[in-house]
Amino acid sequence: MASFQRLSDIDFAQLTNRPFYPSPLAWEDQVLYFLMLDRFSDGNESGYLDNEGNPVAAGTTPLFRRSDDYENAIGTRAEAETWRDAGGRFAGGTLRGLESKIGYLKRLGITAIWISPVFKQVVSQESYHGYGIQHFLDVEPRFGTADELRRVVQTAHDHGIYVILDIIFNHAGDVFGYNADRYDTFDEHRNITYIDPRWDGRPYVVAGYRDSRGDTSLPFQTIDLAQHPDAWPDGAIWPAEFQTPDTFTRRGRINSWDHDPEYLEGDFFTLKDILHGSGQLDDYQPSPGLKAICEVYKYWIAFADLDGFRIDTVKHMDLGASRYFTAVIKEFTMSLGKENFYLIGEITGGRQRAFTTLELTGIDAALGVDDIPDKMEYLVKGYRNPTEYFSLFRNSELIQKESHIWFRNRVVTMVDDHDQVRKGENKARFCAAAGTDQQLVAVVALNVTTLGIPCLYYGTEQRFDGHGKNDRYLREAMFGGEFGAFRSRNRHFFDEDNEAYRKIADILAVRRQHLALRRGRQYLRPISGDGLSFGLPQMLGGQIRSVVPWSRLFNNQELLCAINTDADQPRTAWVTIDNELHRAGERLRCIYSTDLTVSAPDVEVEARNGKAIRITVPAAGFVIYG
Template sequence: MAKVEELTPQQLSETDLKPRGRVYPSPISWRDQFLYQLVLDRFSDDNENQRELFDHTNLAKFQVKDKAGWMAAGTKFVGGTLRGIKSKLDYLQRLGVTTLWINPPWQQRSELEAYHSDRIQEFLDIDPHFGTRQDLRDLIDAAHDRRMYVILDVIYNQNADNWFHRNDVIAALARVYQYWIALSDCDGLRIDSLKHVSPEDSRKFCTAIREYAESIDKDNFLLTGEITSGSMAGAYIDIIARNFSAVLDIAQTPNELAAFAKGLVHPKQFFDLYSENNLAGEYRQIGTYHVSILDDYEMSFRTNKQRFAAYSNVPHLYEQVAHAVGVQLTMPGIPAIYYGTEQAFDGNEGYHDYSIEGRKFAEDRYIKEAMFGGAFGAFQTADCHFFDIDHPTYLRIAAIARIRNSHDKIGKALRRGHHYLRETSFFNSPFSIPGQGELVAWSQTLFDTEVLMVLNTNGLENRGAEVTVDTYMHPQDSTMTFLYKSDWSDSYLRHPPRDQTVAVQHHNDRRATVRIDLPPSGMAILA
C-alpha cells in the first residue's frame, strides 16, 4: 500500500502531481467492466458485524417504530466511510463487480445539504466524515490488488456558468483533479453538472485530465458524464466535442429498460434504441461509448424519485430486479448498477409521511438508503445490514455477471458482440417479434459464437416459445447448453451444471430454433 502525505496543500501551487507509489494501468476496454455506483455515506461503516442481517422473508422484523426519527436521519450524514467500502470488496467481487463508482469523498456539506446541494467547500482534502486521504488511497490500492478499478465523481459546481469563462479557472480545476489522480491512483472520473458547462470548456478540462493520465501511463482513463441532450445522437456527437470516453445513457434508456423488463411496453420500444437505422442506435451497438443505467442516485430521468423495485407487487420481484440488470449485462455497452439493487431496494418518495413533514423536502433521501443499517436503513428499518450474499437477487446477478466476465468466447461475445433481437413463435403462430408481456429473446454474436438470452417479461404467468437462433452457427443435430436458468437451485446458481441442453431444430424454411419455457419473470442464457 502506498503511503500518502497527511498534510493538505494550502494552495494549488503546492500540489504535487508525482504519482504516489505504483500506477495501475487502465483496462483495455471499458466494455469489459461492470460498474457499481455507490453513495459513500450510505454504503458501509465497517461495523456490520455489530448488527443483524436483514431478513428478506420477514420484512417487519426491523421496521422502525419512530418513523419521524427515521425520516430525519435520511437528511443527515449516516456514517458510511472509505474504510467501510474497503471492507466490502469481497462482497462486491462475488457479485461480479469490476469497477467501483464512488461519489466525491472530498465534499464538505452541512447536514441538511448532505444530499441536496452541489456546493464544494474544499477541493484538496477528504471530508472527515468519510475518512482520510490515506483511507482513499488504501481503498483504491486494495481494489487494484483484486484487479478492480475505481471511478470518482467530479462536480464542477452549480455556479459553473460563472466559473468557466477564464482559461486559468479551467486549468486550476484540471490541476485539482490531476492532483487527486496522482494521490489516489483512481482510474476514471464521472463529471457531474455538465449542463452548466459549454462543450468548449468541457473539452479543455477533459483534455487536460486525459493528457496527464496518459503521461503517467493510464492510457484509457475513463471520462464520462450525463449530457442532457434532446436526442442521444446529439449526446454522442458531444462525446467527441468534449473529449469524453463515454456518456451516461440516461436520456431515455433507463425508463425504457424498466418498462420492458416489467412487461409494460412492446419489446421493440426498448430494443429500437439499439437499431442501426439511426445514429444513436449505431453508437449503442458499438457499446464503447455508452454507460447503461437502470437506477442512479439522482433519478433525474424519472418523474418521481423511485427505484426500479418501488411500488411492485409481482410475486417474483427478486427475479425481475435481477433480470433487469441481466439485460444490462447481456447487451452492448458498459453496465452500471446502483448500490442496493442487488438486494432489491425499493426506495421511493412514497416513504415520505406528510403528517410528519408537511412539505416536499429532500425527497431524494429515500433513494439513498443505508446498506449498513444505522438509523436510516432500507425498507424503513434501522440497525440491520443488507450485505446478503444469499439474497435471491444477488445470487442471480452474480450468476449472470460470472458468464459475462468469463475470459472465454462466450464472455467476450456478451461484452463485445453484436446484438440481434430474435423472432419467436408460440402456439404455432408465425414467427415475429413478440408483443408486450411475452417471452422475448435476443443474441450477442461475435464471429462464430452466439449467446442467446430469453426473458419472460410476464410477471404473473409462465411463457414458452420457439426461439430463433443463427442457422449457420447451429447445424443440424446440434444442441445449446443452458449457462443460466433463473429457477435453478441456489447451489446450481453458484455452480452451474454443464449437462442441461436443448436440441436445435431446423425447419423447412432454413430457420433454426430452440424451445424455451420460463416461469414468471424468468430468464435463461444459452450458448
C-alpha cells in the same frame, strides 16, 4: 496527510514518480457498481464476510432479517418522522467501511466501483451526497481522510477492481451568499424554499463568502488568513486559487432548465456556478478557474491512482470547457501509463445531446439515465415493446453512426439510480411495487447481457425497494443506522445468501466467461408459438407476457439470451437464431437458467424461419443458450 491551501503547494514530480495501476483494455468488459459513500458502509457491521471471505463476528450492527426487522423504524408516527428526517442528513458511511466491503463486491462480480464525491463539503450544510464542495483538495472528514481514499483504491486494485470517482467542476458548494433581501421562492416539486435570486442574465452583488456557521462574514476575495484566520479550513472555498471573484458567474440559480444560456451559467440550485471560459468550441479560452480545476483532478489521479471519472452535470457546461478538461486529463493519465482512463459524462437532455457532446468533447461515454432505464424497467415488467429498448442501440440517423457496435463502450446503462429525474415525484426503485422483486434478476440480466457498460446501483442486489417524492428514499443506508432500507434501523444488508445476490453473481460469472456477452453484436429475435408464423415480440392489449429473446454474435459465435416478462408462469416459444452459423440437427446447450431446480435440456436446431430453437423460460426468468 495535511490538506493543501494552494495548488502551488503540490509537488507533482514526487507524486508521479512511481508505477500506476494500468487501465483495462476494454471498459465494456467491466461491470460497474455505483455507491453513495455516506449510505454504503460505516464498518460497524457484524455477521458479514470480510474481503477474504472469512466471517466477521465483531461489530455492533446485525444482519437484516426480513421476518423480524422489516419496517422496524416506523412503528409509530414519531418514529417514521425520525426515520424520514435521518434520510436528509449525513448517515455515517465511511471510506474505511467501503474498504471492508471490497470482497463483498468482488464476489458479486463487480469489476469497477463508481464512488460518489468524497471531497470536503460546506461544513454548515448537510450535503451528504458530496456535490457541495468547499475544499477541492481535501476529503470530507465525515467520510475519512485522503490516505483512507488511497487505501480504498489500493484494496480495490488488489482484488482486480477499478475505481471511478464522481467529480464536479460545473459548480462548487454554497460557499457564498448574494447581497440582497430574501428572494423567497417555494418549489413544490422539491419542497424547498429558495433564498437565492433567480437567473435573469446579469450578475448579482455578492455579500461575502460563508464562514463555518454559514454566515456571509468573509470578504468575497482572496482571503488573507492573517486578517481572517477563522476562514481556514471551514470558511470560503479552497484551494485559494478559487477565491477570486471571477471564479464564479454569480448570476443566480437556474429556473428554466432548458433555456440557453441560463442552464449554462446559472447556479445549480444553491450550488455556485463556476466560470469556465469563453469562446466557440474550436477556439475556447479556458478561465483560470477551469485551469485550476484541471490541476485539482490531476492531483487526485496521481495521489490515489484512480482509473476514471464520472463527470457531473455535463449539460450545464460549455462544450469547450468539457473538451479542454478531457484533453488535459487524457494527456496527464497517458503520461502515467493509464492509456484508457475513462471519462463518463452525466449528459441529460436526450440521446441527440448526449452523443453530440461525446463526439465534440472526447468524453468516452454517456451515462444512460434517461430513456434506457425506462425502457429496460418497463419491458421486464411487461409494459414496453421490446423494440423500444433494443432500438436504442441500433443504427440510427439521429446519431449518424454506421454500426451499432459503436454503443459497446459509449453508454453506461443502469436501472436504478440515485435521483431518478425521469420519474418526477414518483421516485421508486425497481422493486418498489408489490410483487416486482421476483422480476429483479431478469432486469439485471437484461442490463448486463445487452450492449453498453452495465452498472448496478448499490442495494439493487439486495432488492432495495425505496420509493417516495424525495431523492432520499432512493438512498437507503446499506449499513442500517437511522435510515436503513425497508424502513428499518440498525440492521445491515451485506447478505451474500440473498437469492438476488447469488443469482446476479452467477450471471456475472457467465458474462466474464463469454466475450460475446460483452462485445458482441446484438439482435432482437423473432418468436413463434406454432413454429410457422414468426414475428418480433410485442405488446397485446397494452401488455406483453412473453419470451423476449436476443442474440449476441461475436467471431462466429452466437449466444441466445431470453427473459420471460410473465411473472406467473413459464413461457415457451420458437426463437429465430442465425441461419448461417447453425445447421439443422445440431444441439445448443443451456448455459444458464434462473430456475436452478430444473436441469434445462439441450435444444435441437430446426429449419424454421431460417433456423430456430424451441426454448422455455421460467416465470420472470432468464436463460442463455449457446
